[in-house]
Amino acid sequence: MMRRRRPIRELRHCGRCHHRGHLRSPGRGDRCAQCEKRSDGKAALMRAYRQSKPLDSVIDAPTAIRFNIDLLNPEIRPRAGSTNIVVAPTEGLAECCQRYGYEISFVDLYEDRTPSISEGIDSLPGDNPSLIVFPGKSQTEAIKELIERSGLHDSYVIVLSDAADMDHWRSLGALLISGNELPQRRSRGNGNTGVPAVP
Numbered sequence: 001m002m003r004r005r006r007p008i009r010e011l012r013h014c015g016r017c018h019h020r021g022h023l024r025s026p027g028r029g030d031r032c033a034q035c036e037k038r039s040d041g042k043a044a045l046m047r048a049y050r051q052s053k054p055l056d057s058v059i060d061a062p063t064a065i066r067f068n069i070d071l072l073n074p075e076i077r078p079r080a081g082s083t084n085i086v087v088a089p090t091e092g093l094a095e096c097c098q099r100y101g102y103e104i105s106f107v108d109l110y111e112d113r114t115p116s117i118s119e120g121i122d123s124l125p126g127d128n129p130s131l132i133v134f135p136g137k138s139q140t141e142a143i144k145e146l147i148e149r150s151g152l153h154d155s156y157v158i159v160l161s162d163a164a165d166m167d168h169w170r171s172l173g174a175l176l177i178s179g180n181e182l183p184q185r186r187s188r189g190n191g192n193t194g195v196p197a198v199p
């Protein structure tokens with residue numbers, strides 16, 4: 001008996017995350033199976049990475065530590081033509097990030113770091129996709145203006161959001177990502193991710 005041949009399926013990029021794969025079933029719309037359950041922010045982050053687009057970012061170091069984010073992961077680390085700022089890192093983290101092309105905004109231990117985060121966001125031109133790793137609503141004004149600048153360049157802003165604030169950020173036009181969707185540092189003793197442990 002002859003084996004039935006599987007129909008040849010066309011390879012193409014997912015419109016959401018740019019994953020290259022087989023044509024999806026129409027029921028999934030423009031999403032590939034890989035990103036179906038991912039947030040808009042995560043899909044956009046993957047799209048920028050797969051298209052080798054520069055990704056600008058302002059990253060609050062205490063937030064990155066809280067979510068165990070690997071700042072040296074290729075998905076988010078500085079690429080050619082990007083502006084990337086880490087706010088309030090420890091000295092060890094700062095040194096390591098600088099080697100990978102991050103700019104550092106130092107803040108004294110007991111100083112409010114929100115003005116430095118706003119300053120970082122204000123300095124992003126909006127012509128690249130931008131990622132903001134700080135969930136505080138204190139940045140509403142700065143992020144609103146960045147989204148406006150980005151709109152002029154047909155670009156977008158990805159904001160790390162706590163579950164409770166998703167409607168707030170979405171109403172401004174941000175693409176949301178949750179802390180655990182950003183690349184995670186592997187646990188200690190399981191290979192070197194480059195970011196030193198927090199004392």
Ligand SMILES: [Zn+2]
Pocket residue numbers: 014015016017018019031032033034035036043
């Ligand atoms: Zn996809």
